[in-house]
Structures are given as C-alpha cells and as structure tokens.
Amino acid sequence: MSLWQKLACAALVLVVLASFAANWLAPAGYAHQYREATDAPPSRTHWLGTDELGRDRFARVLYGTRISLLLAPAAALLSTLLAALIGGIAGYLGGAWKRAAMAVTDLFLSLPWLFLLITARALLPLNVSPLVSVMVTFLLLGLLGWTSAARVLCASAALLRGSDFVRQARAAGINGRRLFWMHVLPNLKPVLFAQFWISIPVFILSEANLGILGLGVAEPMPSWGSLLKELEGLVSVGEEPWKFVPLILLVIVVTSFQILLSRQQEVAA
C-alpha cells in the first residue's frame, strides 16, 4: 500500500467513524430547530452554524454523511448483483442470450447517466416521506447502475466459458447450472469486487447531483445532495465559506475512493 493509499484509507476511516458517532457528537439531531438562531454563523454551540430553518449544520453534515456512506454501498451491492446475474449469465450462455442482454445494456448506455436518472426519478412519485425518498433514490441508483458493470462481467464470463477448466468440467458431465454457480461465478469474484468498489463513488456523486437538482432525498432528511443545495443561495464564494464543508467532505471521500480504487480499476479493465 502506497503512502497516498494509506492517507486515503485513514481519511475514509475518520469520516466513517465521525458519521457513525453522530448521535454522540450532535445529540440534538439533524431536524431539531434552534428558532432563535436561524442562518447563524459558526459558534461554540453550532460549529458550522445553522441553516435558514435554524438546524445545526454540523449535525446535518454528520447524519447526511452517514446516509450517503451507508446507502451508496448498498446501491452498489444491488447493481453489482444485477450485473453479475445479467452480464454473468449472458456471457456464460453466449449466443442469442448474450446478444439480447448486450442489446438491453446498449439501450441503457446510449442515454447519458444523469439524464437516465432524472427521467426514471420523474416517473416515480416526488411527494413521498423522507425515508421513502431515501430508499427510492438509492434503489434507483442500484437498479439503473448495473449496465457498464454487466458489460465487463459478460466479457469475463464469456472468457471463462471458453477456458480449459470449464470445458473439462463440461466433459466430466457437470450440469450447466452447477458449473455456473460453483465454478464460473467464484472466478468472477475479483471483477465483481472491483465493480462494487468502482460504483460507490459514482453513486455518491450521482446522489449529490440529484439532490442539488431537487430530485434526491426529501427534507428534513439530510444527504450530501440536499446539503449541497444550500450553495444555490450563495452570492459569492467567500461569503459563507462554512457552507462548503459538505462539498469538501464529499471531495475528500470520493478522492479517497479514487486513490484506493486505482488497483481495482486495473482488475476491472
């Protein structure tokens, strides 16, 4: 592990620990309103000030980080499983199955990612409870984000299909289903892990984009996207620099993932 990777790992651990200690670090919670101190600058009681509804920004950043860091991996897991099923099976079966699966993948990939996301989000109800909006947002990311991973897994599974050990297993009379689950899928593990880790920063950034555009997590639930929406009200960059803390945190986390992923990306390629 290089020095940069060690630093990235330390940064991620620190941010994750801080977000999970939100209940102790900010016991008032993310929705508690300090009505006597709305839009207040940083102080001893409110380290990052308060928002226009008087909610402690530090608490919201911690809870928002927790939501983004918990649900982005969950969405990545869902998308990787879908990619393994669709891409892996299509690559293993080959022929018409592979062509059909890749045609569907191409259809998805022909649309820009953000455009696909907002279109799909628009088809689902927008006026829902905050918890449902969190689920809908990350479920959508997981359900739509499998395509590029499926392409890679399809190619890897197709390679394995023609490998000597699979041919030998077939010749030994092992049935196709057993061959796929017991021999092909375990050999796809490195690619699956790589795709899983690669998806996490992509989903974090996607949620942030959706949140800023008003199609993400609903109020009062915080997420990095909804916290970054505050930047819309700024007149100049130097005006209220503490409002940039969620952005700095997001950049640190995504950069850390990118540094740690440099090896994984080689595996995925």
Added chain:
Amino acid sequence: MRGLQKKIAGHLLGLIATILIGGFLSASLVRLAPGFEVDERELDPHLSAQSLQALRDSRRQDENIFHFYLHYLSQAARGDFGKSVALGQPVRTLLRDRAPLTMRLIAIGLTLSWSLTVTFALSAAWLRLSIYDTATTMLSGVFLCIPAAVLALLSVLWNVPGSLAIALIVFPGTYRYTRNLSLKAYAQPHILAARAKGLSEARILFWHVVPVVAPQLLAVAGVSVSMAIGATIPVEALCGFAGIGQLAWQAAMARDLPLLVNITVLVTLVTLLANSGADVIGSVIRGQEA
C-alpha cells in the same frame, strides 16, 4: 469499401431498432403512468353527452399499447410530437426553440474540453516528466470528484460561461483515456527508433503518434458527446439557460411525460449518431492505414 458500406448499414439498422425499442418503452411508460386515462376536456360544461362519448371512444383506441404506439409513431412521422402538459406548448416548438442554445453550449464545451485534454495529455506523454504528469492527473482527478451540479453552481458564483462548466465536467473522462492512449503510443518501439534516427518531436507526433491513437480517440470523442449532453442538465438548470437540458429537468420536476419521452428519443438519437459516426470514421482511418 464494401465493408464500410456494410458497417454503415449495420449502424443504421441498429440505430433505427434502438430508437424504435426506446420509443416503445418510453411510450409504454407514458401509457402506464398514473393519470393517463384522465382528460381535462371532459370537465368542459359546454360539451354534450355525444361529444363526451366521442372523446371517450377516441381514447379507448389508445388503451391497446400497440395501437397507442403506432398512433404515436404516425403522428411523430408527420412532425406532431404531442403537447407539453406542464408548459402547454407543442413539444416540437419547445425543442426547436431550445435546441440552438444547447447545441452551442455543447459545441463550445466540447471544443474547450478537447483542447484541454489534447494539450495536457500529449504534453504529458511528450515531456515524460513525472511531476507534470502527476500534476495534470491530479487536476483531472479533482474535477472528477466534484459533482457536475456543483461545478455548474460554481460557474454561476464565479461568473464564468456555462460552456466552461460543461468542459470541466467532460474533461476528466476524456483526459484519462487520452493520456493513457498517448503514453502507450509513445512507448511503442517504432517511436523509440524514430527518436534514435533524429526525427523531430513534431514529426513523431503528427506522423507516428496521432495516426495510431486517432481511431480510439474518435471513439472517446463519440462518448464525450453523451457526457456533454448529460452535463447540460445541471448546467442549464442551475445557470438559468433556456435549453433542452433545462427543459428535461423541468419535465422531470413536473412529471411532464410526453415531453420527457420526446427528449429521451432525441437524446438517444443524438448519442447513437455521435457514437456511430465516430465508429465509422475510425474504421475509415483504420482502413486507410491498412
């Protein structure tokens, strides 16, 4: 030549099939969306019972999804793409009015992005200085880690053109590929031989590196069009540009499904055309090299 014609025909067939399937899926979503069966015209108190019945009969035909899609296609073939629910205007007018601004933004954004990409990537491969390479990779890495919508907001705060925001959103994606391709091309043995023979760097670049990387770069260029289209949504929505990106965002916020379907078909068409065009030109270049 025959192979190229076959390739173009294959791309055209694929494009038509994708558009038809994509259009069918989009139209199905509109048909199945809540509220499709409701017609506001039925609330008009001036309509007689016969008129109301006629309205219901005409709508009943659309209950069959295939009939609905054929009807949609025949109308689209005549240039009637329906009416926006939220904006109350024909979709065709909305798209026609907003397309020039989006096209200009994308064209300038892509030009800026590719200028930055080619300058940094080729200079990094040519100079072979690890500090310079690290610095340019870090620069692209920073932009990769900032959400596109934040870059759009920052462009408003710093009062810089929206096209620059599009360029910076697209830049990290194109830079990484171009840098890797250039480094690989410069590491080829024939480049080493050319250097040993004393050929100038400019001649090596234009005669031995660019022709090698051009087909792959064209493929990346095709993908960058799709990236730029995606980038127009946050840039236009947050910078207040009345383009197709803003229209897509407004349609999403208002659940304006007819508008959304038509924008989806349009975006799919443009993206596929860009990718197919890049692939065909790449094949021509490869053919000439062979």
